[in-house]
Amino acid sequence: MSIATLKDLYIDQLQDIYSADKQSLEATKKLRECATSETLKDALDAGTDGIKQGIEKVRGIIKTHDADPTDEFCKGMEGLVKEAHAHAIDADNIKDEDVRDASIIAQYQRMTHYGIAGYGTAASFARRLGLEDDAKILRDCLDNTYGGDRTMTDIASGEVNRQAMA
Template sequence: MSIATLKDLYIDQLQDIYSADQQSLVATRKMRDRATSESLKNALQAGTEGIQRGIEQVGGIIKKHDANPTGEFCKGMEGLVKEAHARAIDAEDIKDEDVRDASIITQYQYMTHYGIAGYGTAASFARRLGLEEDAKILQECLDNTYGGDRTMTEIATGEVNREAMA
């Protein structure tokens, strides 16, 4: 896709978010399956549900603009997912389950922060383009992503990091 206008860039960014969310959904499910803390498992389950909603919402926005949701592959999230595999999902060198849970939170938050940047940028572009309905949906996705990040911080500081120190 040629990017000549802010609208072109907006669609490109939405496609990037769509791809990033699809990749992070798979990784989040795997992290959920490896987690041992019940509160972490529950938060990751809620995260998968939120990511799935984001995929549906962003896909709908892209289609509304007569574009293909799968028109872009997010290399940034690809790298973050590889890190999640290496440092949490497949990290056989992490023997302590509590330390693995702490690593899972770390990797999830890296992916979440990528999502925060993407949703925030896209919402800003939508507002500038006068696409208020799009902006509202993207702001909701952004708020939900921030909420998931805060939940992970609460779990880390309230339980998991303490257990990993024991």
Template sequence: MAIATLKDVYIDQLQDLYSACSQSKSMTEKLAGAATNADLKDALKAGANGIVSGMGVATDLVRSHDADPTDEFCKGMEGLVKEAQAHALDAQFEENDARDAMIITQYQRMTHYAIAGWGCLVAFASRLGLDEEAKRLQECLDETYEGDLRMTQIAKGAVNQAAAA
């Protein structure tokens, strides 16, 4: 698709974020399987469910503009997923607490990428006068941000302390 207008940018970035979500969902599920802290494991499972919800929103919005959500592949998230695989899953850890700290780090990097994507989409939809779409996207942004804050609380509350011991 040739990009000529802000609406073209908007659709392209909806597709890109759909791809990013798809990739991060699979990795988030793997991270949940590797986590040992119960709160972390629960938060990652909730995060995967939230990602699925966001993918549904992206799909609906892309299709409402007569486009296919799978027409883009997000190279940015591909790199973050590779980093998570290498640093949180493939690396050798002597202590599970240290792995849990690394899992949070890698998950939050993927989450921050998604926060940037949702935020841009909210701004684009608002500028285009797509108020209902902007509202739905804002809900995705808010949920993603809440998941990130939950991870920070888990890290500060138990995981980092245990990993430091």
């Protein structure tokens, strides 16, 4: 797709978010399988549900603009998923399960921060383009993503990091 206008860039960014969310969904499921803290597992389950909702919402927005959600592959999230594998999912060098839980949170939050940047940018573009319905949906996705990030911070500082130090 040629990008000549802000609208073109907006659609490209939405497709990037769609790809990023699909990749992070699979990684989050794998992170959940590796987690040992029940609180962390529950938060990752909620994260999985939130990512699924984001995928559907972004897919719907893209379709309203007569575009294909799959026209973009997010290389940024691809790298973050590789990092999640290296530092949590497949990290044979992490022997302590509490330390692994701390690493799972770190990797999940890196993916979440990418999502925050994507949703925030897309919502800003939507507002500038006068696409208020899109902007509201994207703002809701952004707020949900922020909420997931705050939950992980709370779990890390309240339970997981303390146990990883023991």
